[in-house]
Amino acid sequence: MAQQRVDRPKSNRARSSFSPLKLFVIPGLPEIRKNHDLPKLMTNTASKAGIVFEQNDILVVAQKIISKSEGRVVHLSKIKPSPESQSLAKKLENDSRFIELILRESRRVVRADRVLIVETHHGFVCANAGIDHSNVPGRDQVTLLPKNPDRSARRLAAALRRLTGKRVAVIISDTFGRPWRLGLTNVALGASGVPALLDLRGARDRGKKILHATMLAVADELAAAAGLLMGKSSGTPAVIIRGYRYRPTQSPASRLIRPAKVDLFR
Amino acid sequence: MAQQRVDRPKSNRARSSFSPLKLFVIPGLPEIRKNHDLPKLMTNTASKAGIVFEQNDILVVAQKIISKSEGRVVHLSKIKPSPESQSLAKKLENDSRFIELILRESRRVVRADRVLIVETHHGFVCANAGIDHSNVPGRDQVTLLPKNPDRSARRLAAALRRLTGKRVAVIISDTFGRPWRLGLTNVALGASGVPALLDLRGARDRGKKILHATMLAVADELAAAAGLLMGKSSGTPAVIIRGYRYRPTQSPASRLIRPAKVDLFR
Numbered sequence: 001m002a003q004q005r006v007d008r009p010k011s012n013r014a015r016s017s018f019s020p021l022k023l024f025v026i027p028g029l030p031e032i033r034k035n036h037d038l039p040k041l042m043t044n045t046a047s048k049a050g051i052v053f054e055q056n057d058i059l060v061v062a063q064k065i066i067s068k069s070e071g072r073v074v075h076l077s078k079i080k081p082s083p084e085s086q087s088l089a090k091k092l093e094n095d096s097r098f099i100e101l102i103l104r105e106s107r108r109v110v111r112a113d114r115v116l117i118v119e120t121h122h123g124f125v126c127a128n129a130g131i132d133h134s135n136v137p138g139r140d141q142v143t144l145l146p147k148n149p150d151r152s153a154r155r156l157a158a159a160l161r162r163l164t165g166k167r168v169a170v171i172i173s174d175t176f177g178r179p180w181r182l183g184l185t186n187v188a189l190g191a192s193g194v195p196a197l198l199d200l201r202g203a204r205d206r207g208k209k210i211l212h213a214t215m216l217a218v219a220d221e222l223a224a225a226a227g228l229l230m231g232k233s234s235g236t237p238a239v240i241i242r243g244y245r246y247r248p249t250q251s252p253a254s255r256l257i258r259p260a261k262v263d264l265f266r
Numbered sequence: 267m268a269q270q271r272v273d274r275p276k277s278n279r280a281r282s283s284f285s286p287l288k289l290f291v292i293p294g295l296p297e298i299r300k301n302h303d304l305p306k307l308m309t310n311t312a313s314k315a316g317i318v319f320e321q322n323d324i325l326v327v328a329q330k331i332i333s334k335s336e337g338r339v340v341h342l343s344k345i346k347p348s349p350e351s352q353s354l355a356k357k358l359e360n361d362s363r364f365i366e367l368i369l370r371e372s373r374r375v376v377r378a379d380r381v382l383i384v385e386t387h388h389g390f391v392c393a394n395a396g397i398d399h400s401n402v403p404g405r406d407q408v409t410l411l412p413k414n415p416d417r418s419a420r421r422l423a424a425a426l427r428r429l430t431g432k433r434v435a436v437i438i439s440d441t442f443g444r445p446w447r448l449g450l451t452n453v454a455l456g457a458s459g460v461p462a463l464l465d466l467r468g469a470r471d472r473g474k475k476i477l478h479a480t481m482l483a484v485a486d487e488l489a490a491a492a493g494l495l496m497g498k499s500s501g502t503p504a505v506i507i508r509g510y511r512y513r514p515t516q517s518p519a520s521r522l523i524r525p526a527k528v529d530l531f532r
Contacts, residue, residue, distance in 0.1 A: 225287075
């Protein structure tokens with residue numbers, strides 16, 4: 001079955017609901033380890049906090065805990081850096097084992113300066129291939145991004161459906177820097193059940209003029225909204241968004257990756 | 267009084283509130299015209315909808331209505347394109363008067379292809395200098411971005427304070443495309459009262475490791491969240507965000523512009 005590249009709103013009203021949007025964290029999640037049953041942990045922890053999942057809730061989960069549950073945690077002591085990594089590490093004044101890991105997770109280096117900006121095997125352009133020391137127990141451990149964040153999102157959504165009986169969309173997020181503007185924003189690496197892109201091309205504005213070139217990166221806006229409650233240092237890696245009106249769909253976040261040939265911003 | 271470049275959270279708890287975030291539109295705003303008293307229109311319309319502003323609410327307003335109220339609406343018929351604009355318009359198959367306006371609003375052209383990507387006089391990198399036909403009455407009219415969106419935000423915040431007696435932060439937003447990723451997201455062009463950037467450098471993660479390089483573009487995340495309720499075609503250009511915990515501050519959105527010399531992503 002061919003998938004549409006993007007999704008269209010049901011009607012103008014689909015995005016113009018006057019009912020409020022609500023966001024809240026699932027408090028009290030324990031430190032996640034490999035082979036933890038993440039969906040069960042989520043629903044149990046939510047339940048203890050008095051949270052009952054509702055139909056069409058959107059669960060935004062920080063990449064970090066998905067990576068941990070999938071065993072994407074690496075001990076730097078076990079990494080043998082190549083000569084290339086060693087020489088690059090020297091230039092960047094960084095740990096050659098860390099650099100080695102970044103290069104392994106990347107298809108190309110965009111820029112090697114104070115940090116390494118790379119294009120990961122997924123196609124994400126980000127600092128250090130998304131590899132991170134923070135919120136990982138142990139001095140010597142780092143997390144890698146999930147291998148296939150869209151698949152991780154689909155699996156989590158399917159498990160939540162079984163456990164709750166509700167259709168819950170899932171977004172897996174991480175904070176990325178970006179060109180032109182300072183600061184990190186939370187973006188969608190993986191998605192299931194919610195439109196990644198909403199295509200308003202052909203829709204009309206209030207004056208009936210056709211709206212050109214208007215595709216909204218809905219999954220990124222949802223991730224950014226959840227980011228407001230995901231303090232990096234506060235241990236709240238799971239946020240529920242309730243009340244957003246959307247057309248349920250399979251629409252992977254990989255669609256948000258802009259092919260180089262249509263990237264006029266580079 | 268010297269202003270801090272960025273803001274720091276009061277404590278880890280400042281961003282880890284377990285209380286929900288609520289977003290809702292101000293429904294029923296009329297078509298905005300030059301010299302309309304926008305703050306009064308906002309508060310009256312909100313009041314009719316049963317909305318009472320609360321202390322530390324954040325009002326996110328689409329650039330379009332700020333521009334209209336400030337008279338930043340231009341009739342293309344009154345624009346005389348230069349020879350440079352005419353030749354560029356021919357290449358881009360666009361209206362030479364529209365191109366002329368874009369060039370007037372820009373300090374440089376980043377890319378001239380199907381659209382013009384420019385750096386505006388404010389320093390924003392965006393398509394067509396943010397000039398837009400949509401949701402402007404009349405076939406021949408366009409809106410320009412506000413001249414100084416931070417000043418517009420400060421004025422609106424000050425007026426809201428007078429009218430409501432409450433400290434209400436203001437963000438003026440627009441949807442911009444970006445490199446690497448597809449789709450538009452709503453970003454902050456102007457801000458007053460809320461941290462544009464939140465500096466977590468030096469803060470510690472849950473395992474007490476120092477968080478490096480972590481500055482969050484809070485104003486952009488707030489704008490993106492509000493964007494979820496601002497359908498381009500639905501006439502809801504004003505969204506209230508309630509329940510976000512922040513340290514009130516004067517922190518202009520111009521701080522979000524990344525100086526070229528620290529832009530490793532370009």
